[in-house]
């Protein structure tokens with residue numbers, strides 16, 4: 001059974017990734033410092049508490065002990081807004097951690113790497129839907145860190161033969177079908193969990209900006225179910241194991257929903273009328289972002305299974321069953 005190191009495996013997407021790997025016949029090994037990940041999310045898994053910024057020696061110990069076949073690199077700080085205020089924190093953690101992971105792989109001759117990248121690498125898109133070869137002009141330091149990591153990868157390939165796939169996520173959302181695991185970021189910044197919490201707690205909810213150049217004035221985003229997202233990572237791994245070429249893929253469903261449409265869908269699923277207020281635009285938010293997913297469908301044979309309704313239904317189940325998240 002191939003062993004796959006998952007950095008950030010105790011985080012939101014990581015906790016789905018390790019379950020999908022296990023269900024697909026791989027042995028996931030988690031490395032996380034639990035700065036925003038959860039112990040409960042990795043119960044029953046082989047996990048290692050390692051700060052990848054300060055404790056790279058501990059990473060070497062894992063590579064020495066385990067025969068690792070590939071790495072899925074998810075460990076990162078993720079908040080666009082915070083990255084404007086504190087770019088130093090983002091450049092330090094996201095870049096040095098990626099370098100520490102890549103260099104350990106190089107030392108131990110591990111040659112299959114999957115990167116959690118972001119649609120944020122494109123910035124304000126030149127055309128829609130966004131294609132992988134479109135120009136890349138990140139509008140915030142967080143997106144810039146991911147683009148900088150992407151730019152390192154071809155050099156590791158040329159020098160060390162490392163194969164890589166960078167997966168540029170659009171908006172990951174949703175929870176497990178039974179509501180047992182889901183999104184629990186310590187400082188939540190994503191629309192669906194925040195709006196669902198407001199609906200559940202009967203609180204007012206603020207949409208940032210209703211003067212965007214879109215059909216109803218609110219931002220448009222592409223929402224991908226976390227189960228669909230992790231599935232394409234496992235497919236990307238197996239593609240690399242079969243000798244597939246290094247590549248970059250968008251991971252989205254290929255259609256956008258406005259914030260207002262998401263709220264309407266939340267009202268339909270929860271049966272509650274939401275109390276909506278409109279606030280100022282958030283710095284760094286593009287009008288409209290949705291993916292062309294033709295490339296990932298063609299090369300990996302991936303097909304998203306879940307729609308916005310299923311995303312909201314599963315997230316609603318998770319939040320109602322676990323009002324305090326993982327409670328840690």
Ligand SMILES: NC(=O)c1ccc[n+]([C@@H]2O[C@H](COP(=O)([O-])OP(=O)(O)OC[C@H]3O[C@@H](n4cnc5c(N)ncnc54)[C@H](O)[C@@H]3O)[C@@H](O)[C@H]2O)c1
Nearest residue numbers: 008011012013033034035036037052074075076116169172
């Ligand atoms: N959530 C989204 O919609 C989205 C969109 C685009 C890209 N991504 C990317 O997906 C990945 C996972 O995102 P998520 O939403 O699960 O975030 P998350 O915060 O839940 O997960 C990140 C994990 O990385 C760990 N981590 C951070 N710094 C670390 C360090 N120095 N050493 C060890 N562990 C460290 C955290 O403890 C956490 O468990 C990230 O790389 C993120 O940039 C997420």
